[in-house]
Amino acid sequence: MEWSIRDLAREYDVTLRTIRHYEALGLLTPERRGQTRVFHNRDRIRLELVLRGRRLGFPLDEIARIVNMYDDRPGEEGQLRYLLDQIGVRRAELARMREDISRTEADLDAVEARCREELDRLR
Amino acid sequence: MEWSIRDLAREYDVTLRTIRHYEALGLLTPERRGQTRVFHNRDRIRLELVLRGRRLGFPLDEIARIVNMYDDRPGEEGQLRYLLDQIGVRRAELARMREDISRTEADLDAVEARCREELDRLR
C-alpha cells in the first residue's frame, strides 16, 4: 500500500510540482525513504480533501486548516470551541455556494431556453 | 436609476479598483459622462453575476464568456450549438461542486461530532 509521487500524480491528474508544493505547505506528509517520497493511504485521503477544497475555490492555507481538523486532537476546550466555530463558518460558506449554484443553474436554464427557441426559429 | 462607481462599490462591498478592473475586462460597460463612469441597472445585474461566479471560483475570463451569453444574440446556428455545449459544461461543473459540497458537509458533520464528544468528555 505505497505510492510514488508519480503514481499519485497520475491517479489524481496533478503535476509532480503540485504534489511537492502541497507537501511544502504541510498538506501532505509523505514518508522519506532516503530522499525519495513514499506516499501512504493517509496522503491519498488528504490529497482528495485538498483537491475537493481546491475545486470549491478555497485557498490552500484555509484548506490546510480544515484538513488538519481531521487529525488534530485539540484536547483543550478553547481549541474545541474555536474548531466548532470554524466549522460553522465553513458550513455557512458552503450553504452560500449552494445558493449561488442554484441561481446560476436557473440562469443557465433561461439562457438555454432562449437558445433553443432561437434554434427552432431558424427552421 | 443611475449609480456612481462608489455607490456600486459600497452596495456590493468591493473596491473601486475591482470595478474598474471588471470594466477593463469587459464585464461591465458603464456609460461615460465625460470621463466619469455612470452605471445603470444592467451593470448592477452584471456585477451580481460576476460576484456570484467569483464566489464559485470561476476565473474572470470564463465569467466574461458566461455573462456575455446573456447578452449575445448569436443568431448563427454554429454559435447557438456552441453556446448550448458551453452551458452543458458549466452545468457539469456546478453538479460536481454540489457533490463536493455534500461530501465536505458530511466530513464536517463527522468532525463536529467528534468535537462535541470530546467536549462532553471534558466534563
Added chain:
DNA sequence: ACCTACGCTTACGTGCACGTCAACGGTAGT
C-alpha cells in the same frame, strides 16, 4: 557503456486578480 525513466533540490518565471501609490481634474462648502 549508454540511454531512458524516475527521483531530488534550488530558484527564478508566470498568470491572475486585484492593491497601492502617484499625479491629476472637477465641484461643493466655508
Added chain:
DNA sequence: ACTACCGTTGACGTGCACGTAAGCGTAGGT
C-alpha cells in the same frame, strides 16, 4: 482662496498557486 471629497488614468507591486528550467543522483534495460 482653501479644504474636502469625488472622479480619472497610468503603472508598478503583491499574494497565491503553481510552471519551468537547471543541475544532479540512481536504477534498470540493450
